[in-house]
Amino acid sequence: MDIYTDPAELRRAIRARKFASHTAGQCPGYAQGNLAILPRDYASEFLRFAQMNPKPCPILGMSEPGDPRIPAVGADLDIRTDISRYVVFRDGEPAGDVDDLMQVWRDDLVAFVIGCSFSFEEALKEDGIPVRYVERGHNVSMYRTNVATAEAGRFGGPLVVSMRPMKPAQAIRAIQITSRFPNVHGAPVHFGDPAAIGIRDIGKPDFGDPTEILPGEVPVFWACGVTPQSAIRKARPPLAIAHKPGCMLVTDLRNSQLSVF
């Protein structure tokens, strides 16, 4: 697989159907984002939901209604074409994948780009903290918790978390590092006993793949960008659009710009 270094070039390749793969490892140093598109009357409520739940739902940028551009996250970006694969939701349920949104786009749609843990994982790896699911080549383990998000209109539901196992000293360092990234989920929300946040079986994630926890390690839990997708399913808008998991929007924002220190 080609590795692109320039986000604008990668987005042009996706737009031209020359790149149709997962974006992990693409454009090192640049932030990748989750996508959520909603009709205008749901979008204002969703924005309030995000404002009230910044850890699982950090907004990196949003469009004007009907406008496919989001200059805050990428020059020359067209949200209808610059992601390699989209999932269309009808009444909150997945209703099929598409390669672009040219047929689906409407004048009242608002696109949200939501921060993603790839950004802080890059900082962890640069600091020498291994991220096991990446090393093992599978998807991160994600779990529904018994922690409720703050509700906003029709949006709400449980906090979803991602889990990365670490030794305690690594977890302390990871808390320091991810605290510097409040716009990409920030510090963990929990570590240790899964039952304390309502996770019954750490070996059976609700989303993604299981991750082995080695002796001497503890599971460390971060608020996860799947939370807003879960909130959208609960709100059941007639139309909603997300990226296909793994096929992220690659932005012009550098991960280092998302660090507050």
Place this chain on the structure above:
Amino acid sequence: MDIYTDPAELRRAIRARKFASHTAGQCPGYAQGNLAILPRDYASEFLRFAQMNPKPCPILGMSEPGDPRIPAVGADLDIRTDISRYVVFRDGEPAGDVDDLMQVWRDDLVAFVIGCSFSFEEALKEDGIPVRYVERGHNVSMYRTNVATAEAGRFGGPLVVSMRPMKPAQAIRAIQITSRFPNVHGAPVHFGDPAAIGIRDIGKPDFGDPTEILPGEVPVFWACGVTPQSAIRKARPPLAIAHKPGCMLVTDLRNSQLSVF
């Protein structure tokens, strides 16, 4: 007990024998320090030990040989008289307490003021994180670990840690807060399984009192200012002087000045 608000006033009261008690709770907002006094030929090695082990041994200030003043930590400070109770060590072993150092002081003595966890505990409490040993009115639990300090000349030995039990979410916040205080022990060195750092029985601290760990809590371990005392005992200098535990040097430094953010 009188609560003093001005460190210089408290030091004058100690000097005049009007105050002879523990200093916990005195001069809120101001940093209190551990004391270590060594002959000049040991002092340079000890300084190197501190430089190599900044987490357990953060130096807030030091004197010139034979000079009882340390203007970096307090105007009008006389290290021979401004602590209410001192312990004199001969060949590394305690050899008696004294109220002042006027009879013991020598031209070759160097005084070190070492940061103390009171500073970050104040920040924890201000953030709403309870510190159990303070609430229960006993001394913090401290343990010898199997983690070796970096040796410098005759100084070395095991890292000593203090332990505070917390819920995981409180521990994450405490890691963020104490990371801002690198000069008063900084972030924890470990949490969770005591055996991982060589602590056999969490209920039996090597120094201080036991602390109850409630259900849902984990022990969180910080590098402790008793580590340099332990290193001094190992080095066995013919003369060394420390403060009596609890009878700290109250400095003119504000805790907020010790915070890096």
